[in-house]
Amino acid sequence: MSAKEKILDLLIENKGSYISGEELASTIGISRAGIWKNIKKLQNEGHLIDAVTNKGYMLKPSSDVFDEKSIRKHLDIPQNIVNFKILKETQSTNSVAYQMALSGEPEGLVVLSRQQSLGRGHKGHTFYSPAGSGIYLSILLRPSNLSSSRTGLITCMGASAMCRALRDVSGKDVRIKWVNDLFLDGRKVCGILTEGALDLESGLLGFSITGCGVNLYPPKGGFPPELSDIAGSLFEDNVDDGGSRITAGFLNYFFGYYEDFKKGNHEGFLNDYRQHSLIIGKNVKFDIDKEEHTGKVIAIDDLCRLVIQESGERPYLLEPGKVSIHF
Known part of the structure; x- marks a missing residue:
């Protein structure tokens, strides 16, 4: 040290x-x-x-420095469910968790870092992760008998858990933009990325890594120019124990959902996902085979697929992670 x-x-x-x-x-x-x-x-x-x-x-009492002790005092789940690895800086918490998973690390690993130099986002995008302004974490799960086609449910579970944690601590109307982003007042404050490894013999998921990046506070010097029009932060000023309370709240919700998930019950997190959706009932644009379509989002189904009604056509079912939408 x-x-x-x-x-x-x-x-x-x-x-x-x-x-x-x-x-x-x-x-x-x-x-x-x-x-x-x-x-x-x-x-x-x-x-x-x-x-x-x-x-x-x-x-200062208002300084939001979160460590394992601070997080654990806010946990409602059994303490032995999670095993923390807290880093000062890393390229990507998902990468660290992935390598530890390959080495046999058991389910429940939570990798936290105060800074990421190569934070990853959806579809190869980067996630800006400076020191002192965010929460950057990844969780290792080893679900049994889960096919690769259903891994989008884990992303939805993570989005529901983080959305509720952010709303609880901030009291603000944070919403989920399908499938993996959280928005506040038109700006992105959180991104979620789920990765995994398949068992080639069974075709089932061997393990999954769910990474979350949260913009708690404005970074020193502001966001880079390419992010200034879209990125936002949950708070303008430091909140006492804010990072610890949000991290613990997220873990409480996430592992609560996961207990039901292992029993085949997805209703809890899917209902929360729908309740806090940013896009249900809105008209959106989406691309299929490089052709642009416009339709109204009428539902999110039980596999977290987007159900969109295009005028005069049968509804489209959009798979998580396979299409982008704009509105």
């Missing part, structure tokens, strides 16, 4: 109280100048740290 990480851990343990530079230097074993240099790095990453002469350093 680096000196910077040790300093952050001590500040988290004493959140809301000052620790002198002398005490930090003595505990960690570096100079006070080294403490100051690392404090500046932490501040530049978005951590709200007060530095006061003759008092020392304090992580």
Whole structure:
């Protein structure tokens, strides 16, 4: 563990109280100048740290730094269901979880990172994942007897769980844009990506990785120009324990749904998905065989397929992940 990480851990343990530079230097074993240099790095990453002469350093109560201890205190599910791997930075939490799955990691792994350098989104898109402004996590599942054609249900389950968690903590009207994005006031605040590996003999899913990226706060310096018209954040300012409460809420809902999912009961998360849909009842454009169509979304069926009625035609069933819609 680096000196910077040790300093952050001590500040988290004493959140809301000052620790002198002398005490930090003595505990960690570096100079006070080294403490100051690392404090500046932490501040530049978005951590709200007060530095006061003759008092020392304090992580502000409103600073939203979430760690395993903070998340677990908000969990309602049995603690042993999840196993956390928390990283300072990684290319992609999905990639880390995928490699651990190949090495035999059991179901329930949750990989969290404070930053991603190559966060992945749907259809090869990237997900902007700077430090100090978001939640970036991936969950490993090993569902039994699940065909590849039904993996879209796991994405829908993740979207329902995250939507409810964001609504609970923020009190805002977050909505699901089929199939894997969450929007607030016309801007995307969350993206979800499910990947997996097939058992070639059975044709069934060997494991799945569901990744979620949430824009909690505006990134320092704003979003890149190519995202400025579409990306948004859940909050404008830091919310005390916001990241921990949302992460725990998501896990509570997700694994609650999953218990029913394993029994073949999809009703709970599908009803929540429909209730919070952004597009049911709206006219949308979609492409089939490179031909543009326009129709009205009339339902989301029990496989999370979009049911669209085009004027004078039979309804279309659009499969999750195989078509894009615009409205």
